[in-house]
Amino acid sequence: MRKHFSSRVLGAKRSAIRELLKLAERPEIISFSGGFPDPETFPHEEFAEIAAEEIRDNYRDVLQYSTTEGSKTFRRGVSGWLKEQGIEASIDEILVTTASQQGLDLICKAFVDPADVIFCGLPTYLGAIQAFTLFQATKIGIPLEDDGMNLDVLEEEIGAARRGGKVLKGIYVIPDFQNPSGITMSLKKRERLLEIARREDLLIFEDNPYGHLRFSGEPIRSIYSLDDEGRVIMLVTFSKTLAAGLRLAVMLARGDAMDALVRVKQATDLCTSKLIQRLAARYIERYRFDLHLAEISRTYRRKKEAMIRALERYMPAEDGIRWTDPDGGLFVWMWLPEGIDTEEMLDRAIEEKVAYVPGAATHVDGGGANTLRLAFSLASEEDIDEGIRRLAEVVKREIAAKKREGVAT
Ligand SMILES: Cc1ncc(COP(=O)(O)O)c(C=O)c1O
Incomplete structure (x- = not known):
């Protein structure tokens, strides 16, 4: 069959990340992965x-x-x-x-x-x-x-x-x-x-x-x-x-x-x-529509604030860990110390029942291995707190493991 495929299709690989993130749809997982809007914002x-x-x-x-x-x-x-x-x-x-x-x-x-x-x-x-x-x-x-x-x-x-x-x-x-x-x-x-x-x-x-x-x-x-x-x-x-x-x-x-x-x-x-x-x-x-937009922006602001609070509360004070604090939208972006690979870490995060998008998927130069995207749009404020707590545990273990390997900077 493949011999019939166009060169366009042959060049477009199935995204391994999208496959992995299908797991994140399981109900027990707190997902910060897809940029899904909160259904309660739909009129x-x-x-x-x-x-x-x-x-x-x-x-x-x-x-x-x-x-x-x-x-x-x-x-x-x-x-x-x-x-x-x-x-x-x-x-x-x-x-x-x-x-x-x-x-x-x-x-x-x-x-x-x-x-x-x-x-x-x-x-x-x-x-x-x-x-x-x-x-x-x-x-x-x-x-x-x-x-x-x-x-x-x-x-x-x-x-x-x-x-x-x-x-x-x-x-x-x-x-x-x-x-x-x-x-x-x-x-x-x-x-x-x-x-x-x-x-x-x-x-x-x-x-x-x-x-x-x-x-x-x-x-x-x-x-x-x-x-x-x-x-x-x-x-x-x-x-x-x-x-x-x-x-x-x-x-x-x-x-x-x-x-x-x-x-x-x-x-x-x-x-x-x-x-x-x-x-x-x-x-x-x-x-x-203007009032609707103002109202849903307030919803997302509360969620973003919940995420930033949780990041400040749970993430280890380690060099190289930082995140953006956006003025709008649905996403926080996060950097982990060099040497941490967020694509590999995703397996461990899913075991801990939390998911995100590894940053490498969003880099056309093959970089961004130590970055990740957190969508705050879908999860409730309570789940945002719990999800970030879980993620912080995964990050701490990852950093400790890298330090044992002598790789982390
Ligand atoms: C930057 C950007 N462009 C385009 C899209 C596609 O959106 P849609 O096809 O739902 O309009 C998205 C969806 O997340 C996006 O973030």
Whole structure:
């Protein structure tokens, strides 16, 4: 059978981590692994009401195909909502997608030829790495600093890739509360990134699933809203702000870029579910989405605070152990002392009934062995405390074992 597989599929290995993390779905395990939103944040009563009404009264329309671009009612609603966030996007700049993972797939189909270079964070979102790998892109990782990607390194890597004769395509960034690190890119860096992209004629793929889940600090302008050349393509999913199972997102793009994306979407799935678009459109129309976002951000803030408190309380005071304290989003990122391999440690953690994502899976350069991602979104505050206590025991034993081996620094 394998001889029939495309070279794309042969190059895309099944993620060993995803396999291991299936174990984390067992109910006795406290899981900090998947970036699953808390189901209590889903506006299920409102959806039930709207769905019943739409299916009963408008079945001819909502159970029909939609246009590839997406329903005008929904795009109009989204355009108005984005305007409140300082993002000017007319409905012609909005393409509705079957969630943002499809947006990444469409970006690859529309813009990436095999071997083209995409620059991304070190670490970055695992699902983006998988999409870029499937389309045989060359992924070059750029280390993150406390205020986002290290742009000096980006410029050096651009120079090196150009000297190597490569075709440079774009830069993939998650500027707000990045997955997996929780790091936010400063406005200064957003502006400089755009300048670099202009100078080097690169596209920017701005992926923003978490920007609306802010706990502290002021919102920072999107790169899309700083751009006046149509160089930035932005993805905004409703997975974390309404419900992941809707599989609903929008992609913002201008001019020719939008035209290419619509063409590839048409060949991919014709259109996104109209019923789901209508559900979201009516929700935005009738209810206070801003209040909903404020409320769910408060939920996630409490959970993040519970996690930070537990980390401070239980983790050993060892050189090399530190973590991020994000202003929003769903993730805390953690460093363990050099020499600890969080992929190996995951077996022991699962035995202790706690799970996380090993950082190596999110590094395109093979690094990050001593890092891990902790999602605070799904577990209750009590489970967060207990899970971090368990994890701290695993970490202490790991450090003691490494010290016995004389490996730990
Ligand atoms: C950075 C980033 N991009 C895209 C996605 C995909 O989200 P969805 O396909 O649910 O819209 C996620 C999901 O966790 C993410 O963290």
